[in-house]
Amino acid sequence: MLKISLKLGLYIFSSIFLLETVSMLYLHNHVIQSRINQELESLKSRGNSHRDVLELSYSEGTLKHIGLMESHTDTDVVITNSTGDILQSSENINAEMKTILRKTLPQVPRKGLIIQSSWKDQPYIATVTPYNSDNEYEGYVYMFKNTGEVEELIAQLNKHFLFATVLLLFFMLIIIYFLSKALTRPLIGMKEATTKLSEGNFSVTVPIRSHDELGELAQSIQSLANELNYLKKERNEFLASISHELRTPLTYIKGYADIARRKDLDVSERTSYLEIIHDESQRLNKLLDELFNMAKMDMNTFTISKETVRLASFLETIHEKVLPAFQYKKMQLHLECKEDSSIDLDPARFEQIMLNLLDNALKYSNENTVTTIKAERLPGSINISIIDQGVGIPDEDVPHIFDRLYRVEKSRARNTGGFGLGLSIVKQLVEIQGGTISVRSKLNQGTCFTIIFKGDH
Template sequence: MKFSTKLGLWFFFCILIIETGSMLFLHQNVVHSLVDNEMKSLLARGDSHRDVLEETFTDNTLQHIVLMESKTDTEVVVTDTSGRVINSSIAINNEIKSIIAPISNNNQIIETDWESQPYIATASPFSSNSGESGTVFMLKSTSQMKGLITDLNHHFGIAVIIILFFLVITNLVLVKLLTKPLVSMKEATKKINEGDFTVTLPVISKDEIGELANSIQTLASNLNYLQQERKEFLASISHELRTPLTYIRGYADIGQKPHLLDTQRMEYLKIIHEESIRVSTLLEDLFELAKMDQNSFSIVKEKIKLGEFLQLIFEKARPVFSNSGIDLQFYIKKECYVNIDPLRFEQVVQNILDNALKYSDGGTTTIKLSKQDNTCELTISDEGKGIPEDQIPYIFDRLFRVEKSRSRLTGGVGLGLSIVKEIVDAHEGELKVSSKIGVGTTVSILLKETQNK
């Protein structure tokens, strides 16, 4: 059974139960109020006749009362204290006799069973100023009430039919409106399952259905992005592997020529060696990223005095920068302690310094450690070529390179910063990059300080 059918039936039966209960409750209350008003009206009429008889008890008064009731839909019977009928607007039969039995001195309703009895009745005892006593009985045929309630039931039946009609129409319209976006989402997920991630879902509401549509749209967009990224990734990997392998194969073929000079052969072997290292480095980086994706790489944190840790890295890197004509400087504004994996975090710093070395032509590269509140900030700034502002958001994407030529002379393959980002995230740190063409690039890493205890 379809969800729309289930929803429609559920909604229909819920409203039907509510409407049925409401109609039954209303019907019972209307009938009860109607009967109650009739009883009170009948009793009030009897009390009015009683008051007249108590003031003036004469044959003319009795005749007048009987005459009045003979012109209405009610009947009157006046009896004395022994139950003998003094006057009446109706012929006395056994049914009437069973009703006008002697009662106490209080006015009261003596017959309320309008469903099975022929009359409802009230009794109003009187005691006149001239000494006569008795009871004024008021009777009303229940056939009239039954007819009135039958009409009422008829009107209620028509109302129920009209309500059910509009309930069905409203149910169909509401179910269609509610399930229409769900049907659209079903079609969208079907396309996603078939590999089509270009689906679009309009978010026309801010309720749970709108949130679901927005989530599916976001999922489709992310999958489409990942699909495009995978294609670009495979194309980039193919290019990165093809280039060094072409060099290795080409120079290996040349190196096998018998009449080649030893100096030339050694030069070609050196190129083959460099390209093999390049391939090995690429594969190691890919293997590292694969482990990160699978959460299988290990992070072993320990409390480190960050200034001393960076000082060691600075000492190792300074000769390399010096040989390239770059002045590497290190400043500690304020020492702080952090929980990090020393090996992994050294890889982060070395990758950033490696980029500064590759894309700087002289100038100064600065390592700076500072602290604000409970946050340690490591900043590495260079005076290199800089990065275009529109490309900064993508520099942590895998195989992304600002230099599109992918020349052998312009550095790595675009995996270093991806690894940096993954490791910093694993340390629950924050990575920021700012850059300006021709001025340089600044990379900042924010880490939460650990109490020195």
């Protein structure tokens, strides 16, 4: 199986190689054709120069001078009259030249005409230029160049192109090697991180080296690792806390049951111990009920039955139900609900939410304080708040107040009677019914829980 770095390198190499091949072929052909055109134009220019000399001073000496001059160059000249008779040539005329000279010429412009441009399959490239000296002497100046020399020039160009191609491929391979390494290094790091995650090691760190898609992927993996690590710690803490919460009542039950079995106890002592066993059994049963409800909500098997209720009368019922407990503790419980709005919710579950929040206010508030149930209708929402004047929640604990088995009292004093599950269940019950819950608190000043149901009611 090919590694991703090798695959990426092959893809990049294939793409660039194809692009470079097409570009080099186009450039090669274009340069060669341009060079051939330059040679042809140079031939035509030399023919035009000889024409100018003949028209300026036509004589036998001039003809010989032109022939002699071209005999020392890499081009050949043949001068004919208007009937095709050869007047002068720089070299002996061979069969290939004669073939070109016998061609029927079209109307030749004064600037000259290319009569043979094919250098691949012909021994010569050739041009022709007409001359006319005082309307007395007329004819043509033919210029020839051996294509062998042109082919040598093309061969030199091919060598340069081949060297440039090899050099380009060499540097391209080096660049692709380092580029593929640079691109795949973050992916390899992410792969190693996900391997560790699959093995249960969630304390991984994925370096984020860029802000592109790879950086976003690394950030997502890091967020997943952090979340899994948090869930692992939460699970361990959950199991430890549950063990603690179960062990405490079971210890009480076993201990007092052993004492109650003693035959030397009188009836009042045995009854007292049995009451403790009964209370701890109820406490244990309540914990199991809360755990069972939480498990059902986690598995999405927790059902609710919504119905339309009048909010004012519903809150008034709750107020009357819990008021005696507040009065017994010498606390005041106020209800503020100016509008009797209708709202869709599960009455039993929402009553559970309110009783849990009010129970917290009762536990963590002192005598002569006020707790307020406040409901108000705002544009697009209904807000229901429980506001107390209790001990408050420390700032560092507020973000975790809805976590499972999280308790502000780290000592887990039994006189509060809680398990750290109530607010977690409250949050889930609120969200199941389409609402949100938030908390604001100041130490030694009080706490406010606010439930918001969006929409027009």
